[in-house]
Amino acid sequence: MNIFPSTPLAGLRVIEMGQLIAGPFAGKTLGDFGAEVIKIEPPGAGDPLRNWRLLRHGTSVWWQVQSRNKRSLALDLRAAEGQDVARRLIAEADVLIENFKPGTLEGWGLAPERLQALNPGLIILRISGYGQTGPYRDRPGFGVVGEAMGGLRHLTAEPGRVPVRVGVSIGDTLAALHGVIGVLLALHHRTAHGGAGQVIDVALHEAVFNCMESLIPEYSAFGAVREPAGSALPGIAPxxxxxxxxxxxxxxxxxxxxxxxxxxxxxxxxxxxxxxxxxxxxxxxxxxxxxxxxxxxxxxxxxxxxxxxxxxxxxxxxxxxxARDIAEDPHYQARDMLLAQATRDGDTLTVPGIVPKLSATPGGVRASAPHLGEDSEAVLRELGLSAEQIAALRQRGIVQ
CATH class of the missing domain: 3.30.1540.10 (formyl-coa transferase, domain 3)
Known part of the structure; x- marks a missing residue:
């Protein structure tokens, strides 16, 4: 259970099934403010983010930020026994986060209507490239594709030159933040209107498009197509x-x-x-x-x-x-935006602080990012599985 009752989401249980960026960033944000986040990863390699970009002691330093305040359950969701365990977990949860291709949950026997029959108050956040409906729903989609379809990539260029990335996975992060807003709205509705949960459908390109300011109204009113302007802000000077x-x-x-x-x-x-x-x-x-x-x-x-x-x-x-400027800046330091975070490998990393800053119930780092499956046995015991049942799941490779 959450041992930081002063945090705003204390007592909220979140099951995270996503991987890489969008779903896990949403889970991180909820975890930073006190939610108990149980991250389900596939046995073996776990979330691919563990091995992305620069590694220290064999683990990405990005992972240390993205998965803080989470517990790791290594569980094979492709196996019927793993799906049974997931259903038991979800039956006791407040929120489920997933960012798989549409239809994946349904293929595992974890369709939202089945899960909400088990747990009527369950809130399900689904993040995907194109959303759960529409003619493009089955296309694979990553954040960069969402940035392109959402209208952002066309503008991130010098005039006449190739459109470039923003430099970070902004499409994934925007989708995650929209997803967190949806979760908080659904939690409020659940409290105010009888305890029913709902499904939140976030498409990567729609999250980007929602931030495109006057792009479409200008086209609607004037037929104007905004073009790349480099570092300038078109129509606003200087x-x-x-x-x-x-x-x-x-x-x-x-x-x-x-x-x-x-x-x-x-x-x-x-x-x-x-x-x-x-x-x-x-x-x-x-x-x-x-x-x-x-x-x-x-x-x-x-x-x-x-x-x-x-x-x-x-x-x-x-x-x-x-990065050097940020790390050495006194304003970042004064506002606790550069935190010293211990890892489970014995290191201390400087990592981004908590945003937003709440005066009465601030967020915080309660636990460092877990090793793969580090919490598997504890989570399963809390579900009521016996040592023999856990050992049998482990022997069959369902749990790591």
Missing amino acids: SNAYPCQDGWVLVAGNGDSIFKRLMTAIGRDDLGGAPDLADNAGRVARVAEIDAAIGAWTQPRTVRAVLDALTAARVPAGKVYT
Whole structure:
């Protein structure tokens, strides 16, 4: 049971069947705020994320973040005995998370209607490439494909050049966060309206599309197709990245009064006082001229000098941070966004802190990421299985 009752999700039991990014990120987020998360992994290699990117002691350091505050049950869901164990677990759970291809749960005899017949209050979060319905539902989908279909990838490029990745798996993460919102909404509804659960259907491309701002209304009203604009913010000026002696700064001088202060700071009161530049529409018409003026001012200066001057002028500006910049930044440290987290291999890693920050019931790291199947026996004993039954499952390879 959860031993941190001050956390907002204390007492909530979550079964996570997903792997890699979207489903497990949703489980991580719930776990950070006190939910008991039991992660079911296939015996053998477990979740492939254990072996992604940079490894330490044979395990991905990404895994240490994604699977903190979770317990690991290595269970073969392709076997009937494994499916029986899963049903027993789910019968006592509040939330089930899965991010398999549509139809996978049904093929295992774990269709939502069957599970909710066992547990009417069960909330099921299903994350997939294209959703559980529609003509594309059976297509395989990853986050990068969702980013493309959702409209994001088309915009992440310099004009005329190849669209590029954002740099992280943003499609998966956005889907996970939408899924967490859905779980919290469903929990509220369950409490307020008689205890019934429901199914939450999140498609990767829809989560991305939901964040695309005015993309479709502009097409609807004007037939306008937004095109790549590099580091600029199309239709809003000035807002861009500008070169310095030793790097780049982002400057957002697009508010009317901010623009005047920015022009004073760079010695261009002629632009700051120009009547046709007093509002955004006028500035957009002359954006190339404004960007050139700002770039001419930043280029001979260091990033530090530019930021000091613009901070003094109350103009929003910032450095383009690397991992080193983040790790050494005092603001990150002051807000507990860089946590020292012990691993079960005896290391200590610096990992991202908890977001969002709640004043009365903050989240936290209660347990480091588990080894594969580390909690299998304990979870099965809590279900009421005897030592002999557990040994038999282990001998047949159903449990590791």
